[in-house]
Amino acid sequence: MLIYLNGQFINKEDAWISPFDHGFLYGIGLFETFRVYEGHPFLLDDHLERLNEGLDELFINHRFTRDEVNKILQELIEVNKLTNAYIRLNVSAGIGEVGLQVEPYLQPNLIIFPKPLPPAGDLSEKKAVLLKIKRNSPEGNMRLKSHHFLNNVLAKREIGNEPDIEGIFLNEHGYLAEGIVSNLFWIKGNVLFTPAVHTGILNGITRQFVIQLGWKNKLHVQEGLYSMEQALEADEMFVTNSIQEIVPITCFEGTHFPGKKGKWVQQLHQDYQQYCNFLWSRHSVGRE
The missing domain is CATH 3.30.470.10 (Aminotransferase class 4, branched-chain amino acid transferase, N-terminal domain)
Structure with a gap:
């Protein structure tokens, strides 16, 4: 190579x-x-x-x-x-x-x-587990996608190499933050929830794109400070990153979700696949 x-x-x-x-x-x-x-x-x-x-x-x-x-x-x-x-x-x-x-x-x-990589294909599912280690605070005003990756490495060591498990961080104040290599979303009714950037998360590019798709599909997008208990009331849950795209969650700390059978996960995945061969920026996806 x-x-x-x-x-x-x-x-x-x-x-x-x-x-x-x-x-x-x-x-x-x-x-x-x-x-x-x-x-x-x-x-x-x-x-x-x-x-x-x-x-x-x-x-x-x-x-x-x-x-x-x-x-x-x-x-x-x-x-x-x-x-x-x-x-x-x-x-x-x-x-x-x-x-x-x-x-x-x-x-x-x-x-x-x-x-x-193989061509993009079907949705693959994961289970989510709550990490013991907390998400560290950004070194500066915002989290950069930088070489400072020890927090993520220690979290990965905590859960091991199982490919179908994603660890979820709480931040130092006990609010849901993000996955080890992903951003976290859940849907309740017609509302798309995701932890706010000021929880200390990386503002993922796929995160921003999925928010744009949420608006396009007339979902109400809410970014905020959320407890794990609030997320466990969701109808659907998924994580995102630029390589794995949208990954449905089937179970989080004993609470089960529909995974890839979820209506909204399927819709967002379908929309995602329509754009990936030509889109340069999320800003080209208008709110309808």
């Missing part, structure tokens, strides 16, 4: 960066994960918008455009003979002296990792 590293397509075994990179020394770096569907990088504009906002926060002096990144992606999937792919786009601060730096980083490292 070839990866992209700072202008070159190289074998992953040959890739290296300096140990003086502040992404390694101090965790100053960001990443985005998304899917390519039949050659199209789904919601790329939204991912780059979040990435560029994070680069501002970290004083990394580069801004990525759709044309720049898509050109690289098309070459990358071509040389790897991929049509449907997992993409991880990683930006680290670049080389600096040992010590905390306050000046902007002028030469970041860009690495793009591809992995093959």
Whole structure:
């Protein structure tokens, strides 16, 4: 498998960066994960918008455009003979002296990792379990999709490698937050609920897209502070991320849900699949 590293397509075994990179020394770096569907990088504009906002926060002096990144992606999937792919786009601060730096980083490292994926298909279900470890507070004003991932790693170790289980965090104040690698949603009647960003969650790109789909389907969207007991009263529950898309939950702490048989889960999944081969941004999905 070839990866992209700072202008070159190289074998992953040959890739290296300096140990003086502040992404390694101090965790100053960001990443985005998304899917390519039949050659199209789904919601790329939204991912780059979040990435560029994070680069501002970290004083990394580069801004990525759709044309720049898509050109690289098309070459990358071509040389790897991929049509449907997992993409991880990683930006680290670049080389600096040992010590905390306050000046902007002028030469970041860009690495793009591809992995093959099968074409998008049917809904896959998971069970949800409540984690003992709490969601940590963001390091700054908002949670960045950054190299600071220890909280998630410890949570994953808590539940193990079972692929059909997702761990759900409470935040430090006891409110529902998010999954280890996902955002959390539930539906009661015609209301779509999801924890608010100020609970400390990552404002996922798929989260934002599903909220847009909720509006399109005339669901009332409510973002707020919720207890687990409130969520367990739901008619349907699901989690989202950019690789797994919409994942219905069948059971959460002993309470059962319809999973992929849920009416709204099926509708949102159907809508999702209609867009994934061509949509650049959620902003192109109007409220009807």
